[in-house]
Amino acid sequence: MLALGMGFYRAALFHLITHAYSKALLFLGSGSIIHSMESVVGYSPDKSQNMVLMGGLTKHVPITKNAFLLGTLSLCGIPPLACFWSKDEILNDSWLYSPIFAIIACSTAGLTAFYMFRIYLLTFEGHLNLYFKNYSGKTNNSLYSISLWGKEGSKIIKNNFRFLSLLTMNNNERSSFFWKKTTYQIDSNVTKMMRPFVTIPHFGT
Incomplete structure (x- = not known):
């Protein structure tokens, strides 16, 4: 440059x-x-x-x-x-x-x-x-994590976002993310982290 x-x-x-x-x-x-x-x-x-x-x-x-x-x-x-x-x-x-x-x-x-x-x-x-080998990598410095979710946020998302349901088969039909009216619960900490960056009206809190 x-x-x-x-x-x-x-x-x-x-x-x-x-x-x-x-x-x-x-x-x-x-x-x-x-x-x-x-x-x-x-x-x-x-x-x-x-x-x-x-x-x-x-x-x-x-x-x-x-x-x-x-x-x-x-x-x-x-x-x-x-x-x-x-x-x-x-x-x-x-x-x-x-x-x-x-x-x-x-x-x-x-x-x-x-x-x-x-x-x-x-x-x-x-x-x-x-x-x-038991090193956790945890730190109290908020600037350490450069990702949107941080080190702990990724674990929360893994437990709360159930996107694996998109891959499940119900009566030999693949469930649709866009057409199936399902409300997913999101942890309040994740919601606070998401709010400054993105709004997802489809998901309930």
């Missing part, structure tokens, strides 16, 4: 392509890690995707580790990988356009390198943190 704002469309398109390939490699590696963790902690997104429980996965998934490392190095702009050339072109153009923009670009590039190596080190280095 910085390159587009400065009018360097070729550099922006070049970085879009290199960034996409690097991120695709990282997402493939992330999927492999999640599936590997599920064999240890079971099917639980809160645990299988929690880096606190990971560590020392190099000996368990060496191919994934190498692929993830390549994606990390590329995304951080390490030569001679692809993202180095696109980032270098954007940084060079930003210095010519405005030193302020160049400082911003260098700062964001440094933040990218920081969080990517943090992900890599927490996941593949050290030891598998089995002593955190």
Whole structure:
């Protein structure tokens, strides 16, 4: 976006392509890690995707580790990988356009390198943190959850929204969500969370 704002469309398109390939490699590696963790902690997104429980996965998934490392190095702009050339072109153009923009670009590039190596080190280095197997992930910080429902809200919704009735068969006929007049009860906490964002007149409270 910085390159587009400065009018360097070729550099922006070049970085879009290199960034996409690097991120695709990282997402493939992330999927492999999640599936590997599920064999240890079971099917639980809160645990299988929690880096606190990971560590020392190099000996368990060496191919994934190498692929993830390549994606990390590329995304951080390490030569001679692809993202180095696109980032270098954007940084060079930003210095010519405005030193302020160049400082911003260098700062964001440094933040990218920081969080990517943090992900890599927490996941593949050290030891598998089995002593955190009872880790709940609960926190009192309201800014921790970035989802609409939060960590507790997802459990409430699972218990109160009975959307599985859409898949049940009654007398060999599939029940319809739109035509069947059914009133679903929603927890008052969920209602308060929903009110600023969406109104669902079909559901009763």
